[in-house]
Ligand code: AMP
């Protein structure tokens with residue numbers, strides 16, 4: 001019997017082989033969205049830099065003795081809008097202050113304007129605030145010297161804001177990897193042209209393009225490669241020269257018409273894993289003239305699943321990302337299911353179970369040519385080999401939003 005390699009072992013081998021790119025660049029923070037930080041970012045400032053008011057109101061010193069107390073008219077000695085610097089608070093007085101303005105020296109609390117009565121140019125407190133009330137303390141968000149963003153973090157909207165908050169205008173990120181996408185097969189036709197008999201449209205090219213764009217990497221697009229040894233070799237040479245990694249679909253099984261395998265072996269080296277997974281049993285991984293090479297199976301659902309489960313963690317590590325594996329969640333199954341000999345990734349959706357909970361719904365057709373299932377699905381359910389799943393039993397799911405993209 002043929003020995004199949006467990007999925008986890010394949011992922012571990014691929015991650016062992018993946019090396020973080022050493023190519024970095026500085027980009028303005030407006031252009032940092034979705035990029036991976038190439039350095040730790042340590043703050044050179046305190047955020048906020050000084051104590052400031054969280055409310056429109058009056059700054060005061062609640063420990064200044066008997067003069068400051070509720071029910072007594074108090075004079076307002078200064079007015080401090082945000083962006084202005086006040087003077088030291090005169091004893092026994094209040095400072096009119098606005099949200100975001102720094103507290104004047106000598107003040108230690110702010111009473112909100114709704115809790116005072118204004119009588120002419122004097123103010124009467126309805127209550128005495130506590131020390132620190134309505135004051136945002138200096139450094140309460142970030143202190144000078146604090147690690148704010150770790151190398152390997154994906155810079156998303158909050159991180160762009162964070163970088164700006166510590167005063168950085170630009171940031172060092174890893175250069176986007178260039179991924180050459182190779183599709184193979186004499187049956188493939190570009191969308192937009194009529195089909196002749198025996199032909200199908202090249203869906204995988206666009207599927208893989210989308211997946212690469214979601215990883216915020218660049219696509220090096222190549223023409224469809226005919227099922228001929230010379231054309232295959234030529235395309236691989238070009239791809240190796242112009243990209244950081246080649247991802248191909250189709251042409252790596254052992255049929256007479258599968259030329260990718262022999263061409264890669266000629267130009268570099270290739271391992272073919274027979275993986276204990278469904279869909280997507282065969283995966284080729286190796287290198288072409290020093291450029292890493294992934295040979296994904298050609299059936300579109302297999303292409304999708306092997307990309308998300310196997311190629312994505314490798315590519316993310318290569319891109320410098322510190323988080324590369326999707327988290328598994330458990331939800332009750334909405335169906336009975338008998339697992340087969342391989343680990344299975346079913347296309348599923350999480351739906352309302354009608355009782356305030358969530359359950360997993362399976363797409364009716366699970367064949368590896370049913371690309372509609374990947375669009376319909378919001379998750380992949382992971383079915384252990386030989387397991388008998390009963391409706392209501394908790395099973396693992398990987399969310400599509402965690403599998404597609406960074
Ligand atoms: P292969 O591995 O080349 O034998 O391909 C396996 C199956 O996937 C065949 O049915 C191919 O027609 C199909 N296939 C391969 N490449 C693509 C592609 N780029 N787009 C759509 N289907 C494909």
Ligand code: MG
Pocket residue numbers: 184185186250251257298
């Ligand atoms: Mg083929």
